[in-house]
Amino acid sequence: MNNNWYKNEEEEKLAEKLISMEKAALKKWFTGDSSGYRDLWSKKNFCYFDAVCVNRVDTYDEIAKLATERVDGRLYAKHYEVRNERVQAAKDMAVLTYQLYCESNLININYNCIEVFKKEDDDWHVIHSTWSVIRPMEMDFSAMKEIV
Template identity: 55%
Template structure:
């Protein structure tokens, strides 16, 4: 149950680029649908096994490989739920066999309610499929967050 809102002030160069952008946004939204139902398989499939790095708001260092995500994925699997989420203003910028998806994500979950700026760097790999090779999830305006509600709580 995702909600969408768009205030686009830009546009894609042509129908082909728009179709590729819609495909990449669809990959991400499909992974998010599963994610917010405690199902990690969407991101397991979307994140590159060949080349992957990750920055997260609750981690102090960059994760260097897909395999490093195992502990985070185990925390989420079966535990994270959200009745709805909102992807705002998704935009895909293209390079040679690469694409950068940026958007804002808003979700009220059973574990933590945080608003994120999301950056997903996609690359087309040898199988001609798009995979995320870098992911960054950062809190929108962290100075406005009351982190005291998290004391003693295990969050994703």
């Protein structure tokens, strides 16, 4: 972890916690189990953008349904790697950014990931998530296998 970004030990510990939560959700995700993210996403206030979704997803129920239909028992990563993690925090809000390099059974894709966390009921949850393709002009989506 790059300690130069964090002003004090408290910020560094928060960064470690949020990064750990995200990596735990990813670990499940890439074994065909969306429950890690379903637990991480805010049930009170959530929205989501993804490179393969035309419109923004505006509710927890909507994203949970999509995740269950598209991921559970279907998505498996041959290899994935999280790089360049950084957390920027202020009071009860924090933004985690990182890059994800993934080789999966559906598509090999590299993402810039943005997770906006908010402290709710004494725990941290993602209220907004954006997954955008790194250098999309170089991405060939024609090899993507049907998800549903």
